[in-house]
Amino acid sequence: MRRHAALAALALLLLVGCARPARDDLYVLMPGADGKTGALTVDSAGKQAVLDQPYAAVRVKEPGQVAAGTITEQEARQAFGAALAAQPDRPLSFTLYFLEARDELTPDSRQILGRIVDELSRRPAPEIVVIGHTDRVGAVPYNDALSLRRAERVRDELVKVGVAPDRIRVEGRGEREPLVPTPDEVPEPRNRRVEISIR
Amino acid sequence: MARSRLVLTAMILTAALTGPLPAPLHAQEAGHVKVTRGTVQIERAGQKTPAAVGAVVQAGDVVATGPDGSVGITFLDNSLLSAGPNSVLAIDRFAFDPTTHQGGFESSLRSGTLAVVSGKLAKQSPDAMKVKTPAAVLGVRGTEFLVRTGDPKKD
Numbered sequence: 554m555r556r557h558a559a560l561a562a563l564a565l566l567l568l569v570g571c572a573r574p575a576r577d578d579l580y581v582l583m584p585g586a587d588g589k590t591g592a593l594t595v596d597s598a599g600k601q602a603v604l605d606q607p608y609a610a611v612r613v614k615e616p617g618q619v620a621a622g623t624i625t626e627q628e629a630r631q632a633f634g635a636a637l638a639a640q641p642d643r644p645l646s647f648t649l650y651f652l653e654a655r656d657e658l659t660p661d662s663r664q665i666l667g668r669i670v671d672e673l674s675r676r677p678a679p680e681i682v683v684i685g686h687t688d689r690v691g692a693v694p695y696n697d698a699l700s701l702r703r704a705e706r707v708r709d710e711l712v713k714v715g716v717a718p719d720r721i722r723v724e725g726r727g728e729r730e731p732l733v734p735t736p737d738e739v740p741e742p743r744n745r746r747v748e749i750s751i752r
Numbered sequence: 753m754a755r756s757r758l759v760l761t762a763m764i765l766t767a768a769l770t771g772p773l774p775a776p777l778h779a780q781e782a783g784h785v786k787v788t789r790g791t792v793q794i795e796r797a798g799q800k801t802p803a804a805v806g807a808v809v810q811a812g813d814v815v816a817t818g819p820d821g822s823v824g825i826t827f828l829d830n831s832l833l834s835a836g837p838n839s840v841l842a843i844d845r846f847a848f849d850p851t852t853h854q855g856g857f858e859s860s861l862r863s864g865t866l867a868v869v870s871g872k873l874a875k876q877s878p879d880a881m882k883v884k885t886p887a888a889v890l891g892v893r894g895t896e897f898l899v900r901t902g903d904p905k906k907d
Contacts, residue, residue, distance in 0.1 A: 576903065578887050583896040591870070591894030597887050604897070616887045633898045635836035636867040639822035641786035643869070644830040677786050678806035680826075682850075726851075752826050 578613035644752035656706040688744040701725030782846035783827035791818030811846040831871035839864025860884040863902040
């Protein structure tokens with residue numbers, strides 16, 4: 554009698570176990586905002602899968618049980634609506650150019666400064682990183698100082714139009730990171746720049 | 753040029769050998785909260801505090817949302833992580849060199865939903881970013897993906 558009861562309990566356990574999987578995990582690769590889709594590798598208890606197409610998906614009911622397939626965009630939006638709605642604004646970067654050997658912006662770059670300020674005013678808790686660069690005319694220490702001065706100049710402009718100074722980080726990289734590689738002492742306007750990243 | 757670089761390297765080495773380097777500013781900072789809805793808490797060293805927009809997120813933090821909650825965080829390497837309701841997200845490790853873009857970012861979604869846009873770390877090195885769940889380890893080879901994990905019996 555006791556054995557029957559134990560068997561029945563075991564059968565019930567198995568039944569419940571089968572009817573309700575331990576997990577309902579879902580991993581989905583999304584198309585990138587830039588049109589490129591990356592890839593995601595999944596490793597569950599030694600079982601592997603690679604997702605490399607838009608909306609490729611893997612379901613895991615138990616560790617080691619990996620079921621690959623695809624879902625629709627609508628299914629993805631439904632299952633992850635709140636998480637997707639909470640995505641922060643995408644970071645943006647801008648490049649401003651300078652007149653040779655000076656910390657003065659070109660006229661075109663002055664206009665971009667206005668766009669940056671607009672974008673900053675839309676963002677919650679904005680952070681700004683301003684990195685100055687030079688071309689290879691002049692000695693390294695001179696260019697280090699000039700690149701920092703250019704970055705500080707842009708910071709001052711941002712502060713002047715109301716951006717809080719403690720939100721702005723300023724760095725000078727001198728001639729070390731040219732956009733366009735050149736031999737030493739070659740003037741190159743495209744390297745006389747300040748890169749601004751906002752997020 | 754090469755000589756100046758050599759001098760600089762020598763100076764750095766000398767500084768490293770002769771005394772402690774000053775701690776980098778905001779050494780512990782991994783990211784900032786940019787979006788919150790409903791209940792969102794950050795647990796740090798056993799203490800839970802409500803997360804407001806602008807709050808700092810550090811490695812070691814556990815971010816949790818309530819049934820009405822969601823949260824969006826931007827990390828220093830431009831990775832974006834956002835979680836839906838009833839989610840528990842642990843920031844296990846975050847290291848990022850803004851000059852070389854090297855480092856590592858490991859997080860664990862213990863339950864709930866997560867949307868990820870990977871940043872400069874994943875772009876620099878395919879092994880730099882991992883997201884774990886109780887059932888799997890996800891290796892990030894760039895861009896955007898979604899993760900749901902949890903025990904359906906609890907829902």
